[in-house]
Amino acid sequence: MSDNFFLDNPDLQFRLEQLDLCEVVNLKEDHYAQSAVYPTAPRNYADAMDTYRIVLDVLGEVCAERVAPRAAEADEEGAHYASGEVTYAAATRDAIDALRQAELLGAMLSREYGGLNLPESIYQMMVEIVARAESGLMTVYGLQEIASSIEEYGDPETKARVLPRFARGEVSGAMVLTEADAGSDLGAVATRAALDEATGRWYLSGVKRFITNGLADVSLVLARSEEGSTDARGLSLFLVERDDTVKIRRIENKLGIHASPTCEIQYANTPAILIGKRRFGLMRYSMNLMNGARLAVAAQALGIAEAAFREADRYARERVQFGKPIRSLPAVARLLLSMKVELEATRALLAETGRWVDLWKVHERALGEGGAEGDPGIRARHKHCQALAETLTPMVKYAATEMGNRVCNQAMQVHGGVGYMREFNIERLLRDVRVTNIYEGTSQLQVVAAIGKLLNRSLDPLLAEWQAADYPADMATERALMVDLTARFDEAVGALKGQPERDRVEYYAVDLVEMAIAIVGGWLLLRDTRVAESKKPVARAYVAALEPKVRSAAEMVAASSPAPLEAISVLLR
Numbered sequence: 001m002s003d004n005f006f007l008d009n010p011d012l013q014f015r016l017e018q019l020d021l022c023e024v025v026n027l028k029e030d031h032y033a034q035s036a037v038y039p040t041a042p043r044n045y046a047d048a049m050d051t052y053r054i055v056l057d058v059l060g061e062v063c064a065e066r067v068a069p070r071a072a073e074a075d076e077e078g079a080h081y082a083s084g085e086v087t088y089a090a091a092t093r094d095a096i097d098a099l100r101q102a103e104l105l106g107a108m109l110s111r112e113y114g115g116l117n118l119p120e121s122i123y124q125m126m127v128e129i130v131a132r133a134e135s136g137l138m139t140v141y142g143l144q145e146i147a148s149s150i151e152e153y154g155d156p157e158t159k160a161r162v163l164p165r166f167a168r169g170e171v172s173g174a175m176v177l178t179e180a181d182a183g184s185d186l187g188a189v190a191t192r193a194a195l196d197e198a199t200g201r202w203y204l205s206g207v208k209r210f211i212t213n214g215l216a217d218v219s220l221v222l223a224r225s226e227e228g229s230t231d232a233r234g235l236s237l238f239l240v241e242r243d244d245t246v247k248i249r250r251i252e253n254k255l256g257i258h259a260s261p262t263c264e265i266q267y268a269n270t271p272a273i274l275i276g277k278r279r280f281g282l283m284r285y286s287m288n289l290m291n292g293a294r295l296a297v298a299a300q301a302l303g304i305a306e307a308a309f310r311e312a313d314r315y316a317r318e319r320v321q322f323g324k325p326i327r328s329l330p331a332v333a334r335l336l337l338s339m340k341v342e343l344e345a346t347r348a349l350l351a352e353t354g355r356w357v358d359l360w361k362v363h364e365r366a367l368g369e370g371g372a373e374g375d376p377g378i379r380a381r382h383k384h385c386q387a388l389a390e391t392l393t394p395m396v397k398y399a400a401t402e403m404g405n406r407v408c409n410q411a412m413q414v415h416g417g418v419g420y421m422r423e424f425n426i427e428r429l430l431r432d433v434r435v436t437n438i439y440e441g442t443s444q445l446q447v448v449a450a451i452g453k454l455l456n457r458s459l460d461p462l463l464a465e466w467q468a469a470d471y472p473a474d475m476a477t478e479r480a481l482m483v484d485l486t487a488r489f490d491e492a493v494g495a496l497k498g499q500p501e502r503d504r505v506e507y508y509a510v511d512l513v514e515m516a517i518a519i520v521g522g523w524l525l526l527r528d529t530r531v532a533e534s535k536k537p538v539a540r541a542y543v544a545a546l547e548p549k550v551r552s553a554a555e556m557v558a559a560s561s562p563a564p565l566e567a568i569s570v571l572l573r
Contacts, residue, residue, distance in 0.1 A: 001068060005129045006060025009306070011344050012125060015351045016053060018531065021045075024119050024355070027362035038111045052122045058102055059126055063133035066098040071134040075428050078258035081251040086215035088140075092259045095137050099169065105141075106167030108148045113159065114167030115147075120292070120361065121354035124299040128347075131303025135432040136259030138303065142296040143213050146173040146220050149289050150239065153276035158239060162218060174216035175289055176240075176265065180209050184445055186222065186282055187232035191267065193223035202238060202274055204267040210252070212439070214263025217242055220289065221272065222281050236281035238272035245270040256431030291390075293440045294397040295354065301404030301436040302346055308404075308429045309339045312411035315419075326414070335410045341541045342407060346400050348524040349517070353392040359385040384461070391458040392520075394441075394449035399517045401437035408433045444510075451509040454516055455497045466523040475529050475536060478543045482522050485547065488554040489519050495558045504560045511553045518546040 002008040025048045034041035042048035070091035077089035099105055107123050109115020131138040147166040151159055165171045182188040191206025204223050219240045226234035245268045252262040276285055313336060316327035326332045363382035408430045412419045419426045437443045463486055471479045496512055499505050522543050528535035
């Protein structure tokens, strides 16, 4: 096994090198004024990028040497539940200790609270590395991100008291949204928040289900604060510090990510602190939480898929049949090539998405601080970045998690019969990845989230920019093909947008979203060929594979045949 999960991944290092965060870091670091206050703050952009590389290097070593060797053990033991108490597996506790000792927690928190002040883009690289090592641990590590929401929306006293504990690794976090009758439809949340008018304190009562890392010390809970309300406008977000009024009723017996406890929780007049403003709980705060979580799950799926590909590649080198390693057989080589190219395309999409999310966040902060409110240029930049972030986030969540499932399935196929046995890691990886296109919004919900943005042509500025760029002369064929496929996508957007029947728009939305993912991936990989000769075969293979798929989807969307909908009304009644 590798001794560093960052240094052994050339594509992840390439993504870091090519990530343009100059504008983001300049604003996050207050034009580098923080270096005068905090010794660890960067003095300039190059210094910041060096810091990010060091963080990823340290995490890569911890994950390779301390976490991954015990991943199977963590899965086998799993989380424990007894008499209302939940405990992690021994290997999970050791992994958390390792991350704490390496001071890798509180990644995105400000230095004021002891955090590392990292951009979202870098944090998602960290999540990928952790997920590659042990995907159950990723949910524990990834939910540290709720601290960022507390920092953004919490009151000063709460932030000062709670956030340094996150940075020191003294507390864990959970995002407590779903209920038995409120999963995808969070507007139906029934957990009640009652305000004691005499003391000004809030108290929660109700039951939450499918709560990842539900044993957490600090949780953000979505609850109904407005008496008599029945929709999203009556919901607010609350911070709960676990006490005796919080009862864990059970943990779920799941297919995978066994090290991560998924809990059913009962709140019985539990003290809570309002986060932000009343009635903004779902439409603003929880949606922002979920957007961050969706990026993290995309990175999780990518990390699991990276591990699966490496298991398959290693096995294909070692397994000899018909007198030669099976990786030399075209049928197996095709699977391995497909996995590798999909991994690189997804990693490029995740990095691009993270960059736009970072830009959105830093400009929102600038507007929120009031100094830029009157600057129309900053307002326009914020609006542009937000539109792209909100379009690309559901796209990458859909793309990465569907890709992760495909790659793990292909990796199992490369192993053949032995891969089905528990002695091989691929069996665990296939179980673990399956939840990624379900939780934090199913793939179908990501289509719903993305389709409106695509029909409003939110990708047009990016696509125009990429088409206008210069590319190497020996990539002219691929560039011409991408220009043509982009035109087919544009026609498909127009055709679906002009469709008067809403049912047909919703039915063919998935085809348009998949086209958009393919087109964006193709341009991102083609863009890589401008700086790296090694990326040319990757781009060629990807574009060649996507051409027939995009053309077929374009024809399907353009036709928008009513036949499937008619069949549904007959066959599924």
